[in-house]
Amino acid sequence: MASDVQVLESAVVRFAGDSGDGMQLTGSQFTTSTALSGSDLATFPDFPAEIRAPAGTTFGVSAFQINFGAKSIKTVGDRPDVLVAMNPAALKVNIKTLRPGGLLVVDTGAFSKRNLQKAGYDVDPLSTHELEAYQLVELDVSKLTLEAVKDFGLGNKEALRCKNMWTLGLMLWMFSRKREPVVAWLEKKFAKLPDIAGANVAALNAGHAFGETAELSVHFKRYQIGATHSEPGIYKTVTGSQALSWGITAGGELSGLPIVLGSYPITPASPILHTLSNMKELGVVTFQAEDEIAAICAAIGAAYGGALGVTSSSGPGIALKGEALGLAISIELPLVVINSQRGGPSTGLPTKTEQSDLYQAIYGRNGDAPLPVIATRSPGDCFEAAIEACRIAVKYMTPVMLLTDGFIANAAEPWKLPDLDKIEPFKVTFAEAPEEGLEFNPFKRDEVTLARHWPKPGVPGTEHRIGGIEKSFDSGHISYDPENHQKMTDTRVGKIDGIANDIPAQGVDQGEDSGTLAVVGWGSTYGPISEAVKAGREEGLKVSHIHIRYLNPFPANLGELLASFDKVIVPEMNTGQLKTVLRDKFLIDAKPLNKVSGQPFKIQEILDVIHAEASS
Amino acid sequence: MASDVQVLESAVVRFAGDSGDGMQLTGSQFTTSTALSGSDLATFPDFPAEIRAPAGTTFGVSAFQINFGAKSIKTVGDRPDVLVAMNPAALKVNIKTLRPGGLLVVDTGAFSKRNLQKAGYDVDPLSTHELEAYQLVELDVSKLTLEAVKDFGLGNKEALRCKNMWTLGLMLWMFSRKREPVVAWLEKKFAKLPDIAGANVAALNAGHAFGETAELSVHFKRYQIGATHSEPGIYKTVTGSQALSWGITAGGELSGLPIVLGSYPITPASPILHTLSNMKELGVVTFQAEDEIAAICAAIGAAYGGALGVTSSSGPGIALKGEALGLAISIELPLVVINSQRGGPSTGLPTKTEQSDLYQAIYGRNGDAPLPVIATRSPGDCFEAAIEACRIAVKYMTPVMLLTDGFIANAAEPWKLPDLDKIEPFKVTFAEAPEEGLEFNPFKRDEVTLARHWPKPGVPGTEHRIGGIEKSFDSGHISYDPENHQKMTDTRVGKIDGIANDIPAQGVDQGEDSGTLAVVGWGSTYGPISEAVKAGREEGLKVSHIHIRYLNPFPANLGELLASFDKVIVPEMNTGQLKTVLRDKFLIDAKPLNKVSGQPFKIQEILDVIHAEASS
Amino acid sequence: MNELSAPKANLTIKDFTSDQEVRWCPGCGDYAILKCMQRTLPEMGVTRENTVFVSGIGCSSRFPYYMNTYGFHTIHGRAPAVATGLKLANPELDVWVVTGDGDGLSIGGNHLMHALRRDVDLNILLFNNKIYGLTKGQYSPTSDLGTRSPSTPQGSVDPALNPISFALGSGAHFVARTVDTAQKHMPGVFKRAHAFKGASFVEILQNCIVYNDAAWKGITEKNVVADKQLLVEHGEKMLFGAERNKGIRFNAQKFALEVVVIGEGGITEDDVLTHDETNLQLARMLGELGGQADEPVVMGVLYARQAEHSYTDAVLGQVAERKGKTTLKDIMYGGQTWEVSETITS
Amino acid sequence: MNELSAPKANLTIKDFTSDQEVRWCPGCGDYAILKCMQRTLPEMGVTRENTVFVSGIGCSSRFPYYMNTYGFHTIHGRAPAVATGLKLANPELDVWVVTGDGDGLSIGGNHLMHALRRDVDLNILLFNNKIYGLTKGQYSPTSDLGTRSPSTPQGSVDPALNPISFALGSGAHFVARTVDTAQKHMPGVFKRAHAFKGASFVEILQNCIVYNDAAWKGITEKNVVADKQLLVEHGEKMLFGAERNKGIRFNAQKFALEVVVIGEGGITEDDVLTHDETNLQLARMLGELGGQADEPVVMGVLYARQAEHSYTDAVLGQVAERKGKTTLKDIMYGGQTWEVSETITS
Ligand SMILES: Cc1ncc(C[n+]2csc(CCOP(=O)(O)OP(=O)(O)O)c2C)c(N)n1
């Protein structure tokens, strides 16, 4: 019986299965097809921590969630409307997230006694009442897949690998998405293995056909989710790691400098190293160092040599870079330090997201060692944020900390590609030799920015010696003079503080620029805060959303802006770090709303607080 | 002509010479003799940064300042009353500090053309008007010394080495101090070199005799500075490094644990390593590691093994320990981390003092990683502060950061020795095996302190596996569960916050506990703030002095206490770090008073601000 | 020391197996090493409570979770330093360090070097899979030149480090090699490492089936083992090959070891070198064999030179020598002190 | 590369001397090394602007301040890493790394190891005074066993590291040794190190007159130099002694080098080994001579094996190979994109 097509504004689908089930591929192909149809979307790949945990166990479950709609989508959705569970473990781990009444598709073929046991089920949940709250659809996907691919002569194991494509076919049918981009992708990917390609396409088609023709429960409807209102332009789905890497490369081109990345692998920062290692076409040099200290030191060495030095890591690796960062601050060399944050402290939760490294970014060094801190808020935003980090680094001769997180790094969103020719360049000129007979002072400063000039080895006449010991303001030579140290300290602080005048004034993302309640966020909480404020405003609550990209220094008008609200709440995926900085700087009673579970905020969690605060 | 003896309440004397002139020895012997006579005192050794800079240059100048009096002495004195300059460079570097009208003693024997040149003097300052503001006494100390020791058959170079003793003799005479302790010390030191001992004693006596008999200018008076009001007890002059090392050893005895120190040399923290390396009699194990990371890791390994792990360093080294510190926080093992602060950022000013590592101490790690922070305020205070650090570490199963600084580390003060038997012990008991059949949970907690128990390898039945990945609250096993991470994060924060109830309530050092102006300090600014507040109060100003030892968490009553003052100023040798924490925690308008010159505050600098704030 | 106490005959492989589910990829070489350790420890007569496994971070470093002994999964590269501190706190413990080629030779090279140089009484097992497993396959310091990995898409350009050469260059006193597939050989190496007082370094060639499968195929496949692995024993001729007709000889002209075939070109067994595990120069040469097509990779104890005292013995010996000779009170109240008996005014 | 450009005949020692007052202790061995460098650079025909000295922290690491070239006094132990980055940014520069036994072998051992392993085109000078000078005399990883220092008042208990063995164990391609007192020998070593494309490692024995005076006395005092130092040259017999009648021979029985005296016990010059600087095994043995009373310490280029490409060449070669083949725009606008031509509603 053909299902009737129902138009929805948005939907949240979650694919869950064993690590070996190819859920990430399924999700990303669903994403591509959805993006190409013009819906807005946000995704959240939820990997297991282990490389390949034993099949069938709960800690081997891999999931991919996508929220897509005919409206602007800013989060991955609080609770899925549809959950696809490829085995008992996937069901066990994910069922809690499914919205009551939501559609639950399970592959009964994987619900063997052994698998139930491995997942920790004593009795088969399909045989009990425990799933009553959901619309349960039981399909033997395994069997259906084997049938669909039987002509390709694959072994049982290989044939079963096509299960994910069968599921994808069904979901594409359900949400009226096109199969063509997936077919094209499969054919390219398996160009050298035509049987595999054929089997996968066959499974995909079979799943799709199943939706069209099978006799399913009445609940099994077909949906249509339209395109979103988007600005005209060319769009592409990007992950944060991609956009950030492109932003760094753009920063190199805009400054006219070669990029030298020093990095050491660490989750979830490694994709930046990988992406940039594949951009040699643009002259990017990458160096996998022996550790994080060597990585930043090499970037500093490159900056000393006149390149744009970049280093990328995550919390524990950034901790190791603290001493060298102090050197970069002291010798005033440009450097972009990327921290892709993850759950802490210590090794913590490497594959989970958190924004608990803000303290470390702003305060985490010995001595008075200020540096600019910028945060990305979404995958696409990484591009612009990275360019800003490069611009400020070279203009102010300072390391810049660029904060992103595991969620942004791995998540994908449709992104309007920028017009590269329209971005203002910030070409660097190096120091010149002084006039004959005059001594070269490596610490000569620009009177406005207070940035020192940048001498480049290889240039005759600007030879000089510097290091991490305090330097004379007047000559750059070592100086132990008390007044000089005071002056240099003040200059270093003043230089960074002055950047406040060189960044956009703080705007209000939604709502009035004064009033009862401001919800203030940074980083990847942007999505849920934005949606929660929108929902609150739709309910008529007086609430504004302020999102801060520049965390140090703050935009010059931020204090005044915040002071014009009666209440300020600060949702953060940490124990209240931005809150500390706001309270110190502006002496406003910013109230923390903290979540430290390794999971992004749900819209509802923020909305609850908006309710409480805006109405009290 | 015999000088008349004038009674003074206090005096500040500064000995300055070339690094090779033995000024530190002169100063410390003067200190001993002064201490033995019962005066209160404070000292400030002011080393050059170089090991042995070329003789006669300004950067090779070494100075030692002592403030002593018949009253309580809390700083080394803003400006010396007497300056002894053993060569032109010493004069050049130090003359600015001498109070106008002060006594200036110079060794004309060292004012050769060569030495004047090396010091950067074009003309001999003794021949110009530039020293008019002072009472200049020119003595050919070199010649007088050679004469005094001529019977001992030393070479010229060796004979001249006794110059410092001649000068010391003169100063001992001038301030009516005894020579006996110095003579005893010389005889012990040079027990195997009787000629050298004899020559030194002869020089000392000659200097003393010169004071008694020589025809000096009328300005050249003799002074008497009496003993101070002191509590009865046994006294000793101690440096901060000594007292701190003893405190750690006492912490070991009080807890019943062996001490294992992992350390890597760095100025000004090395003396702690040296002192503890010489305390094997008390079972102290010291390990000079290959770097600071290995040092803290070894201390963590020792703590895992059931010892009291300690690690000591200075700012750049502490920066390197950040990642491992996170591990100790995550696995909840006790550890004392000593930071002997110096001028930053980066290598900065290794031999100068600063208190700019407070941010690093409180905030400087990845993830939400709270730990207790305690600061010492003076040499003697290090003893008690170190014991407190040990107590909190073992009671709460947490690393504790103990902040001291280069000034405290090297300075000496008379200290009333504590009665060791009266200090409350805090004996540790290790985890016990669970009852037969039950699983051992390494993260079982005390309900009040929230501290986990401490299992010790070697004990049957408490075998367990832990690490830096998040652990289950219930079992201690690895857990990626979101709610568990939230719970563990909250527990870690709650545990540290709870320490606020286990430390003394914040008292007021001087003045009322509410009113117009509170001057709030921490660490080694204690002395100058105390004196400045005292001076202000003597002038009738309404000002109180609050000194904070416990910087994280703050004592439970601190917020209320500060709120009861109209104004709060926070003098710090940094750009305003405690100020940040106070403003965040208590939302009070704490005003910074910052000095970042590598030099301690002068009393006057603080008094000026008290004048401005208390009267405005 | 534990090896001297009577074997606890009643302990079995089960006693050393923790209740944690093992989370390596199916087929990972780590399983074989784990099983071998769990199996061999009872044979060494050690107790669970006196045994501690300390590791860094990496797939290999998850090892301690699966041992039902004390275990400490520390931070990346720092296990040797943590273990050194542990031994200083309690020298009676049997401390095993488990590390990987990334953990031990990339970020942790310096700590490994110094633990070896100091000769701290640790048993250090380095699982060499020539790749970063846990972070999904980047090349490591032991990866072959030209390794394509996510961070070296055009192939790596830095020469691989030989862990044995590095260990010997660092002053190691005990160096051995084995391979995950050698279930019979490994126990003996573990036992020797355990019995050695000082830092024992064991390189274990290990297969990462996911990111570097077949890294060791050339020497572990059944049909090549005899020709590609040379098992050395102290005092025995270094012979190998299916027919044990190949041997190692020193070529004085080339000043290098070379492979000879007995019976070819007049070579007899007398030409073949006898293994002397106390000879540092020989150990180095042996450790580097395997580069040429005809050369075997040497397995077994390449070098063992027992020092009189291990580092921890020496450190703690200095403490023991002085301990108790004075009290804190005596130190504090000694030297120049003065007494104030009542408050005085000047 | 600089060594290929025409010598700037007009540059002199003065051109390479900065205006900063030298701040080492009078009598410190560092002075001699500094002077030698300032004197030798002009002979290499290098320019001031293309020369960079990068150092860590320590007395030795103050070196760059005194060279009138580019100079970077970085942080403790990290100079090799900084220098590697510098070479990646500008491979045309002549980069010298100056480090100490503490800086390079204690805190910085790992970076040194990896710079050597990678064969980064750097000239690395390690001033070995077997002590921490700058921090006032604590023992270092090269200090002799038993060294009394502020942190080891009863004498150190950890065996000293041999920098040459460590470098070779790390895969170094060029290893040499000289001593601060050898003003004639040092320039040649500097020149060889400079000419070598890849990481050249030079251990310079240096006297710290304040904290470890006489550390090298046993081989530098005038009357022992000839017997205690063996200057090796590639292709030449390894002879030494005041009468050049002593030589080095390989003793196959002991499998070790030994000192022989020509004319004694039937020894002739033919028994004496010829130095082959391309032989790794020989280099290691030479580097470790000096332990026995009759053994000399070997000076000169112990090992030099020029690789085809240095690391930086290879890395930058990969970049060069691809550079310009696409644009950022092409990358970004390539792949699966879609166009929104006007705002649409569903
Ligand atoms: C400070 C720090 N840097 C980086 C990482 C990421 N990391 C974890 S394991 C690893 C490499 C592991 O390689 P190896 O030691 O060879 O272990 P394997 O997984 O191959 O067994 C890296 C880079 C980390 N956890 N901590």
Ligand SMILES: Cc1ncc(C[n+]2csc(CCOP(=O)(O)OP(=O)(O)O)c2C)c(N)n1
């Ligand atoms: C991170 C850090 N740790 C420690 C120090 C202190 N420090 C400076 S130099 C040095 C050792 C220097 O020894 P070496 O490299 O042998 O140089 P030398 O002074 O003997 O020439 C130490 C421990 C520091 N500056 N930074």
Ligand code: SF4
């Ligand atoms: S990634 Fe490799 S080393 Fe890690 S568990 Fe899997 S197979 Fe083993």
Ligand code: SF4
């Ligand atoms: S301390 Fe030693 S190494 Fe340092 S400058 Fe003085 S003599 Fe030279």
Ligand SMILES: [Mg+2]
């Ligand atoms: Mg590995």
Ligand SMILES: [Mg+2]
């Ligand atoms: Mg040294």
